Amino acid sequence: MRIAEISTPELRQSACDPEPPSHHQHNHLLSQIEFQIKQTETHPPATPLHDSLPSDLRQLLTHLTQFAPFPTTNNSLKLQLWKLSYRLWNACVDLSNAASIHSPSSNYAPQNVAKLRHVAADMLALAVDVIGIPSPVIKSSSFYYKTGLVWHDLKIFDLASTCFERATDLISKLDIRKISDAGERKLLLDLNLARSRTAWEISDKNLAITLLNRSKTLLFGSPVHFKALANQFLAFAKTVLSKNENNGIFNEALKFMNEALDLCEKGLSIARAREATAEIKELKFKTLRFIAAIHLQNGEFESVIKCVKVLRDNGGESGDHHASLPVLAMKAWLGLGRYSEAEKELKGMVLNKGIPEGVWVSAVETYFQAAGNAGLETAKGVFLGLLGRCHLSARAAVRVVHRVVGDGGGIEESRIRAKMAAELAADERVIALFACESVAKERTAMHAVLWNCGSDNFRLKDYETSAEMFEKSMLYIPHDIENRVLRAKGYRVLCLCYLGLTQLDRAQEYVNEAEKLDPNIICAFLKFKICLQKNDHDGAISQIQTMITCLDFTPDFLSLSAHEAVASRALPVAASALSNLLNFYTSGKTMPIAEVIVLRTLVTILSQDLGKEAEVLKFLKKAHNRASELGADCFFGKGEVGRREKNWFAVTSWNFGTKCGKEKNYELCAEFLRVVSGFYSFMVDGQVEENNVMICRSLILTVSAMIASENQKMTPLPEAEVKHAVELLESAGKILTSLSVGTQLTDDKVTTIDADLFFMYVLNAYNMHGRLNNLESQQHLVKSFAGTKACSPQYLLQIGLNASEGPRFNADVAIFALNECLSRILSSPSPDYQDVALIVRRLIAVVSIHRGDSDDDAVLSMYKQAYRIMVGLKEGEYPTEEGKWLAMTAWNRAALPVRMGQIDMAKKWMNAGLELARKVVGMETYQACMEDYIAGFEKKFHMQIAGEIRPQ
Numbered sequence: 001m002r003i004a005e006i007s008t009p010e011l012r013q014s015a016c017d018p019e020p021p022s023h024h025q026h027n028h029l030l031s032q033i034e035f036q037i038k039q040t041e042t043h044p045p046a047t048p049l050h051d052s053l054p055s056d057l058r059q060l061l062t063h064l065t066q067f068a069p070f071p072t073t074n075n076s077l078k079l080q081l082w083k084l085s086y087r088l089w090n091a092c093v094d095l096s097n098a099a100s101i102h103s104p105s106s107n108y109a110p111q112n113v114a115k116l117r118h119v120a121a122d123m124l125a126l127a128v129d130v131i132g133i134p135s136p137v138i139k140s141s142s143f144y145y146k147t148g149l150v151w152h153d154l155k156i157f158d159l160a161s162t163c164f165e166r167a168t169d170l171i172s173k174l175d176i177r178k179i180s181d182a183g184e185r186k187l188l189l190d191l192n193l194a195r196s197r198t199a200w201e202i203s204d205k206n207l208a209i210t211l212l213n214r215s216k217t218l219l220f221g222s223p224v225h226f227k228a229l230a231n232q233f234l235a236f237a238k239t240v241l242s243k244n245e246n247n248g249i250f251n252e253a254l255k256f257m258n259e260a261l262d263l264c265e266k267g268l269s270i271a272r273a274r275e276a277t278a279e280i281k282e283l284k285f286k287t288l289r290f291i292a293a294i295h296l297q298n299g300e301f302e303s304v305i306k307c308v309k310v311l312r313d314n315g316g317e318s319g320d321h322h323a324s325l326p327v328l329a330m331k332a333w334l335g336l337g338r339y340s341e342a343e344k345e346l347k348g349m350v351l352n353k354g355i356p357e358g359v360w361v362s363a364v365e366t367y368f369q370a371a372g373n374a375g376l377e378t379a380k381g382v383f384l385g386l387l388g389r390c391h392l393s394a395r396a397a398v399r400v401v402h403r404v405v406g407d408g409g410g411i412e413e414s415r416i417r418a419k420m421a422a423e424l425a426a427d428e429r430v431i432a433l434f435a436c437e438s439v440a441k442e443r444t445a446m447h448a449v450l451w452n453c454g455s456d457n458f459r460l461k462d463y464e465t466s467a468e469m470f471e472k473s474m475l476y477i478p479h480d481i482e483n484r485v486l487r488a489k490g491y492r493v494l495c496l497c498y499l500g501l502t503q504l505d506r507a508q509e510y511v512n513e514a515e516k517l518d519p520n521i522i523c524a525f526l527k528f529k530i531c532l533q534k535n536d537h538d539g540a541i542s543q544i545q546t547m548i549t550c551l552d553f554t555p556d557f558l559s560l561s562a563h564e565a566v567a568s569r570a571l572p573v574a575a576s577a578l579s580n581l582l583n584f585y586t587s588g589k590t591m592p593i594a595e596v597i598v599l600r601t602l603v604t605i606l607s608q609d610l611g612k613e614a615e616v617l618k619f620l621k622k623a624h625n626r627a628s629e630l631g632a633d634c635f636f637g638k639g640e641v642g643r644r645e646k647n648w649f650a651v652t653s654w655n656f657g658t659k660c661g662k663e664k665n666y667e668l669c670a671e672f673l674r675v676v677s678g679f680y681s682f683m684v685d686g687q688v689e690e691n692n693v694m695i696c697r698s699l700i701l702t703v704s705a706m707i708a709s710e711n712q713k714m715t716p717l718p719e720a721e722v723k724h725a726v727e728l729l730e731s732a733g734k735i736l737t738s739l740s741v742g743t744q745l746t747d748d749k750v751t752t753i754d755a756d757l758f759f760m761y762v763l764n765a766y767n768m769h770g771r772l773n774n775l776e777s778q779q780h781l782v783k784s785f786a787g788t789k790a791c792s793p794q795y796l797l798q799i800g801l802n803a804s805e806g807p808r809f810n811a812d813v814a815i816f817a818l819n820e821c822l823s824r825i826l827s828s829p830s831p832d833y834q835d836v837a838l839i840v841r842r843l844i845a846v847v848s849i850h851r852g853d854s855d856d857d858a859v860l861s862m863y864k865q866a867y868r869i870m871v872g873l874k875e876g877e878y879p880t881e882e883g884k885w886l887a888m889t890a891w892n893r894a895a896l897p898v899r900m901g902q903i904d905m906a907k908k909w910m911n912a913g914l915e916l917a918r919k920v921v922g923m924e925t926y927q928a929c930m931e932d933y934i935a936g937f938e939k940k941f942h943m944q945i946a947g948e949i950r951p952q
Contacts, residue, residue: 026077029064033057033084033123040091040116045098054115057088061123081127082136088120089143110154117147121163125170137174138184141167145191152194157201164195182222189218189225193232200236208236212259223276226267227283233260234287241294254294260287285311285320292328296335304332323355327363334370342367347381361396365403377420384427394433394442398449401425405453411460418453418465425450425472434476447476454493463500470494488518495526504530521550525557532568540565540573544580555584559592562601571605575615578602582622596635596645599623603652613660613668617675620653624678632682642684650679650691654698661705666712670705673698674728692735697757699732703764722771729765736761758790759798766799770808778803782813786820793828796821797835804846811850818843826869833873837882840866844889856893856905863890863912870919883920887913891930910934 036057043049064081092113099110121143128140148163168191179185196211212232219225237256240249264284271277292307308329311320326345333342346367349360404421406414424430425446434443454469474490477483491514498507508530515523524547531539547557558581565574578598585595602619606612627635627646636642657672676698680691703725710717717725736758762785769777782799785791800817803810822839825831844862866886870878891913897906914930917923 026064026067029060030077030080030084033060033064036060037084037088037091040088040095043091043095045095048109049095049112049116051112054112054119057116057119061119061126065122065126075131078127078130079132081123082130082133085120085123085127085143088116088123092117092120110150111156114147114150114154114156114159117143117150118159118163121147121166125166128170135181135184137170138179138187141170141191142187144170145187145194148194148198152198152201155201157198160198161195161202164191164198167191168195176218185218185220185222186225189215189220189228192218193228196232197235200239212236221270223267223271223273223280226263226270227276227280230260230263230267230280230283230287233257233263234283234290237290241290250294250298254291257287257291257294261291285322289320289322289324289328293324296328296331299335301332301335304328304335308332321352323352323359326352326355327359327366330363331366334367339370342370358396361399364400368403384424384429392433394439394446397424397430397433398442398445401446402449405449411462414457414460415462415465418457418469421450421453422468422472426475431475443476443478447473450476454497458493458497458500461500463497467494467497467501470497484517488514491517492522492526495530499526499529499533502533504533519550521547521552521554521557524550525561528561529564532564532570532573535570537570537573540570541576544573544577548580555581555589556592558584559598566605571608575602575605578605585626594637595626596623596637599626600645600648603649607652607656613656613665613672616656617668617671620649620656620672620675623649624675627679627682632684636682636684638684646679646682646684650676650694653679654694657698657701657705661701661708664708664712666705666709670702670709673702673705677702677728677731692739693754693757696732696735696739696761699728699735700757700761700764703728703768704760707764707767717771722768725764726768726772729761729768732761733765755790755792755795758785758788759792759795762795763799763802766802766813767808770810775810775812778810779813779816782817786817793821793824793835796824797839800839801842804842809849811846814846815843815850818846833869833878836869837879840869841882841885856897856909859893860908860912863916867912867915867919870916873919875921878919880921883916884923887916887920887923887926889913890916906937907934910937 036053039053040049043053095113096110099113121140124140124143128136130136133139144163144167148160148167151157151160151163171188171191176188179188192211192215196208196215199205199211200208212229215229215232219229233256237253237260240253240256243249261284264280264287267280268277268284271280288307288311292304292311295301295303295307308325311322311325326349330342330345333339333345346363349355349363401421401424404417404424406417433439434446450469450473454466454473457463457466457469470490470493474487477487477490479487491510495507495510495514498504498510507526511523511526511530514526524543528540528543528547531537531543544558544561547553547561558577562574562577562581565571565577578601581591581598582595582602585591585598599619599622603616603623606616606619623635632646633642636645653672653676657669657676660666660669660672677695680695680698706717706721706725762781765781766778769775769781782803785799786796796817800814800821803814803817818839822836822843825836825839840862844859847859847862863886870883890909894906894909894913897903897909910930910933914927914934917927917930
C-alpha cells in the first residue's frame with residue numbers, strides 16, 4: 001500500500017467544503033468507527049488481523065476528517081473521538097501483548113496492528129483540543145512517538161519518520177519553557193532522539209547529527225537526559241565502526257565518542273543520586289574503552305596506555321576493572337615493542353577471576369602472535385596458571401594449543417612450536433578437561449590439531465617431532481570399541497615415523513598393536529617395509545603373500561611394494577612383488593599400471609642379477625604370449641609408445657640371446673633368439689615396421705644356436721625340432737628372397753654381415769634338409785645361393801667341405817660347390833693356390849668315392865686340370881706338398897691298371913704323374929725314376945708281370 005494512502009491527512013477544512021454536517025452525520029461515522037474498534041477489541045489473538053480492518057477504519061476516519069475542524073461548542077464529539085482513540089490504542093496493546101506470549105510462529109500480523117496504532121494516533125490528533133483533558137497535545141504527540149517506534153522496529157522507516165515529524169509539529173506549538181513535568185520533558189528528548197535514529201537509518205546523516213546537537217537544548221539539567229543523549233552518540237559511533245575500518249571512519253567514530261564522553265562528564269557534575277552517578281560513570285568507562293580500542297586500531301599505542309591509566313586510576317577502588325583493559329594494555333605494549341610490560345599484563349590476567357575465558361584466550365593468542373617463539377613459555381605458563389585457579393573449558397585449551405602450533409614457518413620453528421604444544425596437550429590437567437562425554441566435539445578438535453601438526457612435521461621429514469605429536473594426539477582418542485579403528489590408524493602412523501627414524505623394533509611394536517585393533521592390508525604392508533629395512537628379503541617376500549590373502553587387498557599394494565623394494569635395492573623382493581602382480585591381469589580387476597610396464601620392469605630387475613637368464617626368458621615369453629592373446633595395440637600400446645615398447649622387448653631378447661651365445665649357453669641362446677623374431681613380427685597400429693633384416697637374422701641364428709646346442713650336448717635334435725628349424729628357415733628364406741629383390745643383397749655394395757647372414761642360412765638349411773634326406777633341396781639350395789652376388793668362393797669352399805664329409809655326405813653338392821669355388825678362385829686376379837690345392841685334393845677324393853674306379857677318366861681329368869693350373873706358375877707358388885701329393889697319387893693310380901693289364905690306362909696315369917712331378921720342385925729324383933720306368937715299361941709292355949715293374 002502506498003504511503004499516501006495511509007498517511008495522516010491535513011486536519012483542515014477546504015474552502016470549498018459544503019455546509020457543516022449535521023449532528024446525525026457525525027454520530028453515524030462515530031458509530032461505524034466504534035463498531036470497527038469493537039471488532040478489534042474482540043479479535044482472537046491467535047487469528048491474524050485482516051487487511052480490511054485497518055483500511056476500513058482509515059477510510060471512516062478520512063470521511064470524518066473532511067468535516068474538521070469541529071466547532072468548539074461540540075466538545076462531546078471530540079471527547080467521544082478521544083475515547084475511541086484510546087480504546088483502539090489499548091486494543092492494539094492487547095494484541096501485541098498476546099502475540100508476545102504466543103510462539104513466534106503464531107499468525108500475528110504486526111504491520112496491521114501498526115496501521116491501527118497509526119489510525120489511533122490520527123484520531124487523537126483530530127480531537128486534540130478537548131476541553132478538560134490535561135496536556136492533550138503532549139498525549140497526542142506521545143501516540144505518534146510510540147507509533148513511530150513501532151514502525152522503526154518493523155524497519156519501515158518512512159512511516160516512522162512521518163510519525164515522528166507529526167509529533168514534532170504538535171509539540172512545536174507549545175512553549176518548552178513552561179513544561180515542568182519530568183515525563184513530558186523526557187518525551188521531548190526521546191522524540192528528538194528517535195527522529196535522529198530514523199534519519200540515520202534512511203542515510204540522512206546530516207539530519208541525524210543536527211537532531212542530536214539540537215537535543216542538547218532538551219536536557220533540562222537532568223543526569224538521565226545526559227546519559228540518554230550520550231548513549232545515542234555512542235550508538236552512532238558503534239554503527240560507524242561496524243561498517244568499515246579505515247582512518248576516516250575511525251575519526252568520525254572518535255568524534256561521536258568524544259561527544260558522549262563530554263556529556264558523561266557534564267552528567268556526572270550534576271548527578272546527586274548514587275544510582276545515577278554509577279550509571280553515568282559506567283557509560284563513561286565504556287566510552288573510554290571504546291576510545292582506547294579506536295586508538296589501538298589507529299596504532300596510537302601511547303593514547304591507549306593513557307586511556308587505560310585513566311580508567312584504572314579514576315576513583316581508586318571505584319576505577320574501571322573491565323576485562324578488556326588488560327587486553328587493550330597488553331596489545332598497546334606489544335605495539336610499542338615493550339614485551340616485558342605486555343607479559344606483566346598477560347600474567348596479571350591470571351589473578352583476575354572476572355575476565356571471561358574468551359577474553360584471556362584471545363589475549364594469549366595475540367601475545368603469542370606478536371612475541372612468536374619467544375612467547376611460548378609465557379603462553380604456556382599463563383594457560384597452566386589459569387588451569388590451576390579457574391574452571392576453563394576444553395574449547396579454550398583447543399584454541400591455545402592451535403595457536404601455539406601455528407601455521408607454516410621453518411623446520412626449527414615448527415619443531416619448537418610442536419614441542420610446546422605437546423607439553424601442553426600432555427599435561428594431566430589439560431587432559432582432564434576432555435574427560436567428559438559432553439566435550440566429545442572439543443576432544444575431536446584437539447586430536448585434529450595435534451594430528452595435523454604431526455602430519456606437517458612428517459611432510460618436513462622431522463620424524464621425531466611428528467612421532468611425538470602423533471603420540472600426544474592418541475591421548476585424545478577414547479579407549480572404546482567405536483574408536484579402535486582410529487587408534488589403529490594412530491599406531492600405523494607411529495610405525496611410519498619410527499620407520500623413518502630407523503627404530504625398527506619400536507616400529508614393529510606399533511604395527512603389532514595396530515594389527516590387534518584393526519588387522520588390514522596396511523599393517524601387512526608396514527611389516528613388509530620393516531622387513532625391507534632389516535634386509536630380511538625372505539620375510540619381505542613372505543609378507544607379500546600375506547598381503548595377497550588380506551580381505552581388503554588390492555593390486556595397488558603389489559605395485560607399491562615393488563617400488564619400495566627397488567628403492568631399497570631388494571631386487572629379489574621387487575621381482576616377487578611384480579611376479580605376483582602379473583597373476584591379477586587376467587582376473588578382471590582394475591590394475592594400477594599396464595601389464596607391459598610390469599613385465600618390462602620385471603625383466604629389467606632380473607637382468608641385474610647374474611644367472612637369471614632362465615627367469616628373464618620366462619617373462620619375455622610371457623610378454624610375447626600376452627601380446628599374442630590381447631593384440632599388440634592392446635598390450636604394447638598404440639603409436640610411438642607401442643612401437644618403443646615392442647622394440648624394447650625385441651632388443652632385450654636379442655641382447656640376452658647374443659650374451660648367452662658368447663657364454664656358449666646355446667640352448668638359452670636359441671630360445672631368446674626365437675622370441676626376437678616374434679616380437680619384431682607384431683603389428684603396431686596395423687603396420688609392421690621395417691625389421692625384416694632383424695627377423696631374418698634372429699630366425700637364422702636361432703637354428704644356428706640349436707645346432708650348436710646339439711653339438712655341445714652330443715645329443716641329436718628330435719625330429720620335431722628339426723621340422724621346426726626347417727619352418728624357421730623357410731620363413732627366413734622368404735625374407736631373404738624379398739631382400740634379394742631389393743638392394744640389400746643384389747647390389748654391389750653387399751655388406752659382410754649380410755653375406756654372412758645369407759651363407760649361415762644356406763649352411764643351416766643344407767644341414768636340416770640333410771637330416772630329412774632331402775638331397776634335391778640341398779642341391780637346389782646351394783645352386784640358388786651360388787647364383788647370388790652374396791656368394792663368395794670361401795662360402796662355396798665351406799659348403800663343399802661340409803658336403804664332402806660327415807654322416808650326411810652329398811657328392812653332387814660337394815662336386816658342384818667345389819668346382820664352382822675353384823672356378824671363381826682361378827678367375828680372380830690373384831688366386832689363393834693354397835685353397836686351390838685344397839679344393840683339387842677334395843674334388844679328387846669326392847669324385848673317387850662318388851664315381852669309383854669305374855670312371856677313371858673323371859678322376860684323371862681332375863689331375864690334368866691340376867696340371868693345367870700349375871702350368872705357368874712360379875716356383876713354389878703352388879703348394880709344394882700338394883704338388884708332390886698330386887704327382888705321387890697320380891703315379892700310384894697306374895698300379896692297378898698295370899696289374900689288370902690295362903696298358904693304355906696305366907700309361908695315362910704314369911704320364912700324368914710324370915707331368916705333375918716335372919712341375920714340382922724337389923721331385924727331380926722321382927722324375928728320373930719315373931722316366932726310366934716308363935721307358936722300360938714300353939719295352940716290356942708285352943710282358944704280363946705287372947708286379948715286377950711297380951715303381952718305387
